[in-house]
Amino acid sequence: MKNYSLQLRIWHWLHAVTVLGLLGTFFLRKTFLSWRANAEILTAKLADFDIVVTAKQAAALAKAVRAPMWEWHIILGFVFAALVLWRLVMIVREGFGCEAETTHMQWVCRGYKVLYAVLTFMAVSGIVIYLYQDIGLAKETAGEIKELHEIMAWGVVAFTVLHIVGVFVADNRDQKGIISKMVSG
Ligand code: HEM
Numbered sequence: 001m002k003n004y005s006l007q008l009r010i011w012h013w014l015h016a017v018t019v020l021g022l023l024g025t026f027f028l029r030k031t032f033l034s035w036r037a038n039a040e041i042l043t044a045k046l047a048d049f050d051i052v053v054t055a056k057q058a059a060a061l062a063k064a065v066r067a068p069m070w071e072w073h074i075i076l077g078f079v080f081a082a083l084v085l086w087r088l089v090m091i092v093r094e095g096f097g098c099e100a101e102t103t104h105m106q107w108v109c110r111g112y113k114v115l116y117a118v119l120t121f122m123a124v125s126g127i128v129i130y131l132y133q134d135i136g137l138a139k140e141t142a143g144e145i146k147e148l149h150e151i152m153a154w155g156v157v158a159f160t161v162l163h164i165v166g167v168f169v170a171d172n173r174d175q176k177g178i179i180s181k182m183v184s185g
């Protein structure tokens, strides 16, 4: 089993926490802080107080409640972009460093390469949609990029689930201690 450099280990855990945080903001946006669901709750509750709001007003209220949470998507997004850049610099300087002694590991290494391409796309597309007005991009173009950003986000979700299950299984089978190696080298 290979040894992970201190730099890779620090990078891995900072990156894992950041990605889990980003996925958390995605989860909240689709569930507890969904503007559609909350607009309905707000409309119903305000009606109890004899306050009638239009659908547009209810949506504005629900989005205002969601906004402070989503700020974390942007904060974590910039941290994530910096971490992706850090890893790309490491790869350029030191090489990819994935050892593929078996066919299985060859696929794992290929998987990481595809993942790094996806992560780079997420970082670039995220920053582009965030700054679309400043860089003079049309709203429609930014909307199309956002759709791709969202589709690729599902890829990150899939990788994260497979990855955590995968290392857990590997640690219990032929690569005992692989998880603690990512901690202690
Ligand atoms: C929280 C639970 C996690 C555990 C226990 C874990 C554990 C590990 C382990 C043991 C490895 C080495 C596997 C190998 O050599 O093939 C690894 C590699 C990797 N992990 Fe995780 N990981 C976790 C979360 C994440 C998350 C959320 C991400 C974000 C997408 C991530 C991204 C990566 C990447 C990119 C590598 C390859 C590093 C490289 O060699 O270039 N991990 N992880």
Ligand code: HEM
Pocket: 019, 022, 023, 026, 029, 073, 074, 076, 077, 078, 080, 081, 122, 123, 124, 125, 126, 127, 129, 130, 146, 149, 150, 153, 156
């Ligand atoms: C692994 C990394 C990332 C994941 C999984 C992710 C996930 C998502 C998802 C799923 C959406 C669509 C939300 C929806 O409309 O329901 C989204 C939107 C967005 N993301 Fe990311 N993102 C990531 C990285 C970034 C980065 C690096 C930035 C920039 C700093 C960023 C900025 C944005 C912005 C500005 C939006 C549009 C929000 C809006 O229209 O209100 N994201 N992201």
